[in-house]
Every structure is written in structure tokens, then in C-alpha cells.
Amino acid sequence: MLNAINARATDISRLINLLALLGLVVVIAGSLDLQFGFGEQPCPLCLVQRSGMIGLAVGPLLNLLWGMRPAHYAISILAAVAGGAGSVRQILLHIADPADPGYGPAVLGFHLYTWAFITFLIGTVGCALLIMWTAPFDAADNGVLRTPSHARALTIGALGVITWVTIDALIIGLAVLPECGLGPCPDNPDPGPAAGDIGGALLMVGVGIVSIVIGYLLDRRFSNRLASLTRGPDTATEDDHG
Numbered sequence: 001m002l003n004a005i006n007a008r009a010t011d012i013s014r015l016i017n018l019l020a021l022l023g024l025v026v027v028i029a030g031s032l033d034l035q036f037g038f039g040e041q042p043c044p045l046c047l048v049q050r051s052g053m054i055g056l057a058v059g060p061l062l063n064l065l066w067g068m069r070p071a072h073y074a075i076s077i078l079a080a081v082a083g084g085a086g087s088v089r090q091i092l093l094h095i096a097d098p099a100d101p102g103y104g105p106a107v108l109g110f111h112l113y114t115w116a117f118i119t120f121l122i123g124t125v126g127c128a129l130l131i132m133w134t135a136p137f138d139a140a141d142n143g144v145l146r147t148p149s150h151a152r153a154l155t156i157g158a159l160g161v162i163t164w165v166t167i168d169a170l171i172i173g174l175a176v177l178p179e180c181g182l183g184p185c186p187d188n189p190d191p192g193p194a195a196g197d198i199g200g201a202l203l204m205v206g207v208g209i210v211s212i213v214i215g216y217l218l219d220r221r222f223s224n225r226l227a228s229l230t231r232g233p234d235t236a237t238e239d240d241h242g
Helices: 002-038 044-066 070-095 112-132 152-180 196-231
Strands: none
Touching: 002 044, 002 112, 002 152, 002 196, 044 070, 044 112, 044 152, 070 112, 152 196
């Protein structure tokens, strides 16, 4: 009975972490779509917030890979505080002047740095609440690589979204070099090359599809390896039973 309760708590906590990662992927994909689809280059504070988003994703990523740990949530909280500070700084810069239209386009009436602050706030509160839920920690979860979920789609989704976050982090890191080089980034960067609305969206969708395919392949590889380790080497032969 206890094992069944622990397994259920593990699956629920994995699903929550997976959905959190998926939400962050959507937010990051939106900012990358503006950059590559419309040429909106990120400002220095925008890069601070993007870095905070990646840091916020580290906690759920570690939880899915290595198991639920309070320390993993703590990493996300620290990243959310740093990213939230960047968001607040940018908000205050633009509300100081009533005539300031703000930086970048507005989405549903709020600029992206305001949405980033809301995301960091939700992430901080969510991590704090999950730390108070001790059942997943008591289950001694070892992560999807060592103990795949009974729902295989959950394991494939976890590995796929983890890959997606990793690819986005690489894109963000590499995209900084043409804009900033090895020096400080410009406060108001010039527009960059744009692939257009459809081009940017297709790029983000393509990254998602590739990530899910890689997640499926990783699931097959680690599932086969785990199965072989569980069976162990055959010690009996037909001659032994002869």
C-alpha cells in the first residue's frame, strides 16, 4: 500500500514539474519568436530575465532527471529572485516616465518584462508550496532515467521537454555573441534579421518536434538499459538443467 502511495506521489510530482517546464518553454519560445521572427533583439535586462527563466527551469529539470529534492526547488527559487529583480528593474525604468511607451511589444496589455515578473512570482510561490509537500521526497525517487514512470508518455514527455529547455538555453547563449560580442550588450540594440511571423513560429515548432523525437529515443535507450540491468546476466544454461 505504501509503495503504491509513493508511486502515485512520484508520478503526480513528475507531472507537475513537467507542466512547469512546459510553461517555461512556452514563455521562452515566445521571446525567441520575437527575436528571430520579428528581429526584436534582447536588451541587457532582457538577457538577465532569460537567464533567470533558464535557472528557474533547472529545479524541475533536476527533479525529473535525478528525483525530487528540496534543494532542486531552492535552486529555482534563487533563480526566480534574480530574474525577478531584473524584471522589476526594467518595469521601474519604464514607469518612471509616463510618456515612455515601454520596451518591445505589449502582449495582452503587458510588456514581456511584466509577464516575466509574473512568471517568476508564480515560480517562486509554486516551488515553496511543493517544498511543503513531503510525500514525493519520502518516496526516494531516483528520476526518470533510473525509475521510468508506469505512464511511458510521462517519461517521454519529461525527456523531450528537458531536451527542449537545453536547446533553448544553447540558442540564447549563442545568439548573444553576434549582438554583444565579448563586451557589454547595447542598452537599445538595433533590430536583427527577421524570419517573419511564420518563419519564427516554424522555427520554434521545429525545435519542439525535434526535442520530442529526441525524448522518445532517449526513453527507448534508457528503458532498454534499465531492463538489461534488472534482468542481470543469465547464470543458468541448458547444461545446468541437463
